[in-house]
Structure formats: C-alpha cells, structure tokens
Amino acid sequence: MQTAAVRFRRAMLASVGVTLVAAGTAWAADLSAPPPASVLEAPAVPSWTYRFTPYGWLTALNGTQTVRGRSVKVDASFVDIVENTDTLVGLMGDFEARNGPFALLANVAWTKIGVDRGNVRSRARAPGVTGSLGTSLGLDIEMAIAEVGIAYEVARFGALAFDILGGARYWHQEADLSLDVTAAVSIGDLEVAGARAFARSGSVDWVDPMVGARLRYTVAPGHELWLRGDIGGFGVGSDFSWQAIGTYGFELGxxxxxxxxxxxxxxxxxxxxxxxxxxxxxxxDMLQHGPVLGVSARF
Known part of the structure; x- marks a missing residue:
C-alpha cells in the first residue's frame, strides 16, 4: 500500500506537469500566430457646406443716367431715395456652397427706386437732340443685378485664406426720366402729360464677365472678416465695372x-x-454704394 506521503507527492507532480504543458501550448501559439494587421483609416472626404445671407443694401447713387439721349446728373443718398420713392422694394441675397477649397457663388439684388428734382439735374444733350427741356423732375429706376461665379482657395496662412474668383454679372434696367417742358423742343420720341415729358428706356439688359479676389480672416471663433474686390465689363457688356465689398460676420447662435x-x-x-x-x-455711368446689413444661415 502506498503511504499518504507518496500519494500526495505524485498528485503534486501531476499538477505541475499539467501547468507546464498548458504554458508551453500557449507559448507555442503566441509564436505561431501572426501579429494583428494595422488598420488604416481612410482620409475624411470634404463635405459641402452652404451659406445663405438675405441682406439690405442701403444704397446711394452718384453718376450720370442717359435715357433716349437725355442725360441727367444723379447725386442721391439713401435717405433721399427713401423720401422720394413711393414703393421702395428690394429683394437681395447672397449664396455660397463650399467644398474644401472650392466654392460656388451667387448674388442677386433687385430694387425699384426713385430720385426727385433735388438730386437730379440736367446735363448736355446727346448729339442729334434739338431744342431744350427744363429742369428734370425725377428719375425712376427698376434694376436687377445677378452674379454667378466660382472661387478657389489658393493660399492659407493660419486664420487667413486667399481666394481667386471669376464669373459673370447680369444687369437688367428700366429707367423713366421725367422733365419739365419749358421751351420748344422736338418731342416726337417722348411721352407728354401736361407740362411733363417722359423719356422711357424700356428694358435694357447686358452681361459683364468679371474676375477678382477675396480675403477671409477668422478674427476669433465665430467672428470672420471678408474683403472682396473684382473688375469686369472689358467692353463685352459694359465698358468697365468694378466692385469692392467688406463685411464682418459674428455668430448669433x-x-x-x-x-x-x-x-x-x-x-x-x-x-x-x-x-x-x-x-x-x-x-x-453710376457709382452705387452704401452699408450692408443682413443675417446669414450656415448649414
């Protein structure tokens, strides 16, 4: 008969053997198993973002308007225009769709404004216009301006980005010039009502190509400064045109x-x-200028 000590010794040896076999099996498995493959994450694909900005342009007019050969000098502030426009109607908005450095641009402004005799004065007549008319009574202009274009970010320095842009600007105008009839004048091409003669342009449309640049600067989180300038026309539509815009945007929520x-x-x-x-x-031949006020929505 085996003693208790012998049986205990054999049990201990068997337990140690099982442990060594299990450890060896695990070690062999670790040596034979290939290392886990590294996971490569695909770069994030830029997504489109959109910004829509309805705005008001408190415009003033300075320049010369010619209707049917009759030219008048216009010098009217926004207050002058508001005081003398029966219905000051405006539809204005700016739209931008951006994907990485690439952006699509659109802008529309439609207004119907009036300027009275205090801000309009007669100038020299065009060649071939005989006789004379008195002091001009007023000028009414219905005008639509629509821009489409593309922009591309060509450089970035921290919070400062530089874009180049190109596109086209479409113009539509209808102008009515009313004048006093104070002397003999050939008025075969004018409409006369009482002591007033009206020169009506009818619909006038043209398209200007344009090129420009834009700076975008993030002043602080949620605060951005934009500066844009462009030139156009080049004799294709108008003889020449230029534009300058500076805006400051601040997040509301x-x-x-x-x-x-x-x-x-x-x-x-x-x-x-x-x-x-x-x-x-x-x-x-007109300069339009004034403050811009609006609210943008970005999504």
Missing part, C-alpha cells in the same frame, strides 16, 4: 443644426455702360 450670424459691411459697385446713338442712346 445655432438652432437645429443651422448656425446664424449677423453681417454688417459696406458695398461699392460702379459700372459704365452705354448703348445706341442720338435719341436711342442709353447710358448708365
């Missing part, structure tokens, strides 16, 4: 995934356009 920002700034737009000769001559 986010609602249902849409970030709203206030926008303040200043916009200046100049164009020199002429078509026709003599009594068919139409010209718009």
């Amino acid at each position: 986010t609602y249902q995934g849409i970030t709203f920002s206030g926008v303040i700034g200043y916009r200046v737009l100049y164009v020199d356009y002429v078509q026709g000769e003599s009594r068919q001559r139409y010209g718009f």
Whole structure:
C-alpha cells in the first residue's frame, strides 16, 4: 500500500506537469500566430457646406443716367431715395456652397427706386437732340443685378485664406426720366402729360464677365472678416465695372443644426455702360454704394 506521503507527492507532480504543458501550448501559439494587421483609416472626404445671407443694401447713387439721349446728373443718398420713392422694394441675397477649397457663388439684388428734382439735374444733350427741356423732375429706376461665379482657395496662412474668383454679372434696367417742358423742343420720341415729358428706356439688359479676389480672416471663433474686390465689363457688356465689398460676420447662435450670424459691411459697385446713338442712346455711368446689413444661415 502506498503511504499518504507518496500519494500526495505524485498528485503534486501531476499538477505541475499539467501547468507546464498548458504554458508551453500557449507559448507555442503566441509564436505561431501572426501579429494583428494595422488598420488604416481612410482620409475624411470634404463635405459641402452652404451659406445663405438675405441682406439690405442701403444704397446711394452718384453718376450720370442717359435715357433716349437725355442725360441727367444723379447725386442721391439713401435717405433721399427713401423720401422720394413711393414703393421702395428690394429683394437681395447672397449664396455660397463650399467644398474644401472650392466654392460656388451667387448674388442677386433687385430694387425699384426713385430720385426727385433735388438730386437730379440736367446735363448736355446727346448729339442729334434739338431744342431744350427744363429742369428734370425725377428719375425712376427698376434694376436687377445677378452674379454667378466660382472661387478657389489658393493660399492659407493660419486664420487667413486667399481666394481667386471669376464669373459673370447680369444687369437688367428700366429707367423713366421725367422733365419739365419749358421751351420748344422736338418731342416726337417722348411721352407728354401736361407740362411733363417722359423719356422711357424700356428694358435694357447686358452681361459683364468679371474676375477678382477675396480675403477671409477668422478674427476669433465665430467672428470672420471678408474683403472682396473684382473688375469686369472689358467692353463685352459694359465698358468697365468694378466692385469692392467688406463685411464682418459674428455668430448669433445655432438652432437645429443651422448656425446664424449677423453681417454688417459696406458695398461699392460702379459700372459704365452705354448703348445706341442720338435719341436711342442709353447710358448708365453710376457709382452705387452704401452699408450692408443682413443675417446669414450656415448649414
């Protein structure tokens, strides 16, 4: 018979053997198993973001308007225009869709404004216009300006980004010039009502190509400064045009995934356009400028 000591010794040896076999099996498995493959994450694909900004442009007019060969000098502030426009109607908005460095741009402004005799004065007549008219009574202009273009970010230095842009600017105008009839004048091409003669342009349309640049600077989180300038026309539509815009945007808050920002700034737009000769001559050599106020939505 085996003693208790012998049986205990054999049990201990068997337990140690099982442990060594298990350890050896695990060690062999670790040596034979290949290392886990590293996981490579695909780079994030840039997504589209959109910004829509309805705005008001408190525009003033300085320049010369020619309707059917009759030219008048216009010098009217925004207050002058508001005081003398029966219905000051405006539809204005700016849209941008961006994907990485690439952006699509669109802008529209439609206004119907009036300027009275205090801010309009007669100038020299066009060649071929005989006789004379008295002091001009007023000028009413219905005008639409629509821009489309593309922009591309060509450089970035921290918070400062530089874009180049190109596109086209479409113009539509209808101008009515009313004047006093104070002397003998050939008025066969004018509409006369009482002591007033009206020169009506009808619909005038043209398209200007344009090129420009833009600076975008993040002043602080949620605060951004934009500066833009462009030139256009080049004799294709107008003889020449240029534009300068500076705006400052500041976040107001986010609602249902849409970030709203206030926008303040200043916009200046100049164009020199002429078509026709003599009594068919139409010209718009005008500087439009004034503060810009709006609210943008980004999503």
